[in-house]
Amino acid sequence: MTRMTVKRKLEILSDAAKYDASCASSGSNKRDSRDGKGLGSNEGSGICHAYAPDGRCISLLKILMTNFCIYDCSYCVNRVSSNVPRARFTVDEVVDLTINFYRRNYIEGLFLSSGIIRSPDATMADMVRIARRLRKEESFRGYIHLKTIPDAAPELIAQAGLLADRLSINVELPTDAAVEAYAPEKSPEQIRGAMADVRHRKDAAQDRSHRGRRPPRFAPAGQSTQMIIGADGATDKTILGRSTRLYGDYKLKRVYYSAFSPIPDSSAKLPLISPPLQREHRLYQADWLLRFYGFELDEITSTTRDGNLDLAVDPKLAWALEHRALFPVDVNTAPKELLLRVPGFGVKTVKRIVSTRRHCYLRYDHLLRIGGAMKKARPFIVAGGWSPGSLTDSACLRARFAPPPEQLTLF
Amino acid sequence: MYHVVIPKIGAATAWRTAARGFLAAQIPPHEICWQEPGAAPELFARTQAPPPTGDIKVSRRFVAMANSVVWHRDRDRFACLYGFLWRLRDAPHLIGDHGDPHLARLRRMEKNVHRCQHKMKAFVRFREIGDREAPRRSFAAWFEPTHHTVEPTASFFARRFGDMDWRIITPDKTAICVDGVVSFSAGQPRPDLPEDAHEDLWIAYFENIFNPARLKVSAMCSEMPKKYWKNLPEAAAIANLVKTAPERAEEMARAAPTLPPLRAERMKERLARFDASDVSGPPQSSAAHRQK
Numbered sequence: 203m204t205r206m207t208v209k210r211k212l213e214i215l216s217d218a219a220k221y222d223a224s225c226a227s228s229g230s231n232k233r234d235s236r237d238g239k240g241l242g243s244n245e246g247s248g249i250c251h252a253y254a255p256d257g258r259c260i261s262l263l264k265i266l267m268t269n270f271c272i273y274d275c276s277y278c279v280n281r282v283s284s285n286v287p288r289a290r291f292t293v294d295e296v297v298d299l300t301i302n303f304y305r306r307n308y309i310e311g312l313f314l315s316s317g318i319i320r321s322p323d324a325t326m327a328d329m330v331r332i333a334r335r336l337r338k339e340e341s342f343r344g345y346i347h348l349k350t351i352p353d354a355a356p357e358l359i360a361q362a363g364l365l366a367d368r369l370s371i372n373v374e375l376p377t378d379a380a381v382e383a384y385a386p387e388k389s390p391e392q393i394r395g396a397m398a399d400v401r402h403r404k405d406a407a408q409d410r411s412h413r414g415r416r417p418p419r420f421a422p423a424g425q426s427t428q429m430i431i432g433a434d435g436a437t438d439k440t441i442l443g444r445s446t447r448l449y450g451d452y453k454l455k456r457v458y459y460s461a462f463s464p465i466p467d468s469s470a471k472l473p474l475i476s477p478p479l480q481r482e483h484r485l486y487q488a489d490w491l492l493r494f495y496g497f498e499l500d501e502i503t504s505t506t507r508d509g510n511l512d513l514a515v516d517p518k519l520a521w522a523l524e525h526r527a528l529f530p531v532d533v534n535t536a537p538k539e540l541l542l543r544v545p546g547f548g549v550k551t552v553k554r555i556v557s558t559r560r561h562c563y564l565r566y567d568h569l570l571r572i573g574g575a576m577k578k579a580r581p582f583i584v585a586g587g588w589s590p591g592s593l594t595d596s597a598c599l600r601a602r603f604a605p606p607p608e609q610l611t612l613f
Numbered sequence: 614m615y616h617v618v619i620p621k622i623g624a625a626t627a628w629r630t631a632a633r634g635f636l637a638a639q640i641p642p643h644e645i646c647w648q649e650p651g652a653a654p655e656l657f658a659r660t661q662a663p664p665p666t667g668d669i670k671v672s673r674r675f676v677a678m679a680n681s682v683v684w685h686r687d688r689d690r691f692a693c694l695y696g697f698l699w700r701l702r703d704a705p706h707l708i709g710d711h712g713d714p715h716l717a718r719l720r721r722m723e724k725n726v727h728r729c730q731h732k733m734k735a736f737v738r739f740r741e742i743g744d745r746e747a748p749r750r751s752f753a754a755w756f757e758p759t760h761h762t763v764e765p766t767a768s769f770f771a772r773r774f775g776d777m778d779w780r781i782i783t784p785d786k787t788a789i790c791v792d793g794v795v796s797f798s799a800g801q802p803r804p805d806l807p808e809d810a811h812e813d814l815w816i817a818y819f820e821n822i823f824n825p826a827r828l829k830v831s832a833m834c835s836e837m838p839k840k841y842w843k844n845l846p847e848a849a850a851i852a853n854l855v856k857t858a859p860e861r862a863e864e865m866a867r868a869a870p871t872l873p874p875l876r877a878e879r880m881k882e883r884l885a886r887f888d889a890s891d892v893s894g895p896p897q898s899s900a901a902h903r904q905k
């Protein structure tokens with residue numbers, strides 16, 4: 203067999219990695235290389251260095267170490283029963299690509315995952331070796347995200363957390379039953395156990411010793427996970443319930459939702475149609491409302507029909523349309539919590555409203571300048587020079603926001 | 614009437630010093646004409662700002678905003694800043710008034726500059742210009758920012774690329790960093806940078822991380838506006854990716870599920886054997902895979 207070029211390997215192993223939605227490189231500890239003894243910096247917020255035509259940000263070199271895998275997860279392009287071409291990077295190759303891409307300002311760092319070869323421990327040990335080479339020999343101070351293997355030995359996870367900014371373990375599917383059906387070799391309980399382990403190590407790394415010394419930081423950018431949406435029959439209600447628990451139990455930084463996408467050489471077990479990308483988008487919006495807007499889970503799920511979010515309007519608008527008695531709210535007097543519930547007002551807009559109204563009476567055109575999405579907010583607020591009148595209660599309000607029904611053409 | 618020319622390099626400090634002088638001497642905005650270098654000086658105008666005297670206290674938020682706005686391309690930026698500074702004298706609360714149109718204009722300029730800086734951090738692409746084995750490697754990039762963003766953004770590159778030398782060349786300014794020290798010089802026309810083999814790998818990565826089943830061209834273009842494409846090596850691949858995407862996605866959906874390769878059966882058998890033999894393993898771990 204002729205040896206495969208690095209370029210060919212890169213093609214195969216980035217193609218295999220694209221189904222992981224995460225590309226975040228934010229929220230780690232601040233550092234730089236001004237001392238001239240290393241390469242890289244991290245300034246809190248991540249940078250998207252490019253965008254692919256699928257609209258996704260490219261921030262990290264997202265690759266698999268290898269796409270050989272001994273498991274058979276139906277939704278995965280790398281499962282043992284798939285016929286995709288296989289490749290494997292050496293440790294040197296991954297290190298070299300990361301450093302050279304970084305120096306050319308293509309990326310913020312590395313997101314490394316892997317199929318499972320030989321055994322979970324052997325695989326994890328190789329990934330840790332790559333991270334260690336980058337940190338210790340190349341003095342790399344950019345971002346590293348390692349996708350850990352749930353059943354790898356705890357010592358390996360412990361080492362990974364000291365080298366990486368973020369660790370992630372994918373829960374893969376929204377329910378245990380689905381994991382058992384589609385990822386027969388994986389155990390939902392074990393995945394949760396591994397997440398709990400990461401959480402405890404991270405918590406422990408925050409406690410100072412009796413001398414007041416801080417232990418080395420453990421995965422400073424936290425842990426995240428991903429759920430595939432639309433491969434099984436789980437409803438949005440089930441999905442959001444699961445993520446709420448994940449955020450609470452394991453202090454996750456992010457739950458990513460990845461609309462099941464047809465993959466090359468897909469398994470006969472799975473639907474060949476992909477769910478609308480809009481569904482993924484609505485889930486992210488709902489997730490945001492739960493975390494930053496003070497919404498409770500049942501408030502959001504109460505607006506769902508058959509357990510699924512409305513695809514035509516966003517979840518905040520859906521909630522407001524069903525609670526019209528609370529509106530319109532007066533932007534000059536309403537408490538912050540209520541302003542956060544106005545469709546079209548983001549967290550930043552609300553903050554500005556609250557600070558500006560302290561010294562001036564807010565009029566409608568103020569709000570435009572402050573940056574609210576006024577077309578959306580208009581029916582739900584009262585401001586100087588503006589009152590929605592009967593608009594708030596008008597029966598056709600939903601129709602104003604929902605996209606028009608698809609045009610019919612002559613047949 | 615005063616005519617002050619704010620130089621291209623060091624504009625932030627130059628504007629601030631001049632503004633402090635004018636403010637101390639109580640010169641109202643309409644008596645000052647702020648200019649960029651190259652503009653014809655008006656006859657009989659005074660070209661020196663009065664020297665700053667005494668302590669002048671200005672809101673920290675204003676200073677932060679001014680430090681960005683001075684890099685905007687708008688010719689009125691210096692005058693607009695001074696006009697607002699003048700108003701702040703007896704109405705300091707204005708700096709927090711989101712309803713004030715004058716402030717809104719400045720904030721808009723500030724936002725444009727921030728966005729431009731952000732895009733610069735993202736879209737500068739270096740090529741290696743020195744010896745790969747040298748103790749400090751060197752890189753260069755050609756970039757065309759919308760505003761005068763090279764100077765305020767250079768420190769970011771210095772913090773990030775501490776162990777290498779680099780230069781970013783733009784039409785109106787060049788930033789050079791040697792041994793960790795940043796300096797600025799005049800702009801240059803587009804240089805001929807040597808080919809860089811890693812660009813080819815980067816394009817291969819860009820092409821393969823893209824998922825043809827999720828084409829969303831408008832989302833890409835709003836974040837990576839077309840005006841930047843000519844200096845992004847990967848952008849050359851976009852047209853073809855977009856064109857072939859629907860076909861590729863359809864192809865994936867149409868392809869009938871294939872038979873698993875033989876290897877799959879062997880693997881499964883092996884896993885099953887491990888499971889059967891390992892009855893004493895720790896509970897809760899799929900202990901089979903622990904065995905080497």
Ligand code: SF4
Binds near residue numbers: 271280281282
């Ligand atoms: S373990 Fe499952 S999800 Fe992970 S690479 Fe292997 S087949 Fe894919």
